[in-house]
Amino acid sequence: MATLDGPTGLLLHVRPDSGLDPDELTALTARLRTELLDDVDLTDAEPVEEESAPEDAKGLGSLAGVLLVHFVDLDMLRAVVTSVRNWVGRTGHVVELNYGGDTLKVTGATAKQQETMIDDWLARHAAVS
Template identity: 90%
Template sequence: MATFDGPTGLLLQVGPDAGLDPDELTELAARLRTELLDDLDLTDAEPVEEETAPEDAKGLGSLAGALLVHFVDIEMLRAVVTSVRNWVGRTGHVVELSLGGDTLKVTGVTAKQQETMIDDWLARHAAVS
């Protein structure tokens, strides 16, 4: 089991290419956040504000719809990714997950294709200890 040195942050960005306005992105992120907090035992899942934004976030538009989700182990990361995949399947929106500079775009591709991409992405992070 991979463990991480304290809580680790996963950046979620709802619909970065969806052409939605910042208010719509913020509302979608709030719905996803509520679902994640209701369903999982997360350390934290907070909207990304300008002062807490990653260095590569450029302007408020790129922050709208962004959440920073903290987790402590690979099992929790897997649970978060599974919840995001299920949310994307229900809503039809795209979510990008970024961890340590590695980004995974969860889209409406077939379940098998998405599962393969997610498993590959998680495998890269399972080696982190």
């Protein structure tokens, strides 16, 4: 099992490609949450309410579209990122992932470009053996 150098919570912020109202954004985020829970053996993935937002959430603006995903190891983090990348590819929306203050924007970039960005981002959070 790969270890992590940092927290075990990941903030996901859905950034839709069009101006959705808060209810539509909440529904879109719920679909991503369901997919994550179906695809990855997560500890939890919960919508973030304003009163329970972690410090990392500051500056996100509205909390509609924000999930806090809990995981146990680097392999699970990689699985979450892969699932988000697949979801972004199908939906055309953008998702920002924030882990320990480090943000990765998952977009419709080519698969190779996105894979390189994700690998670099994940490598920054792997514990030194």
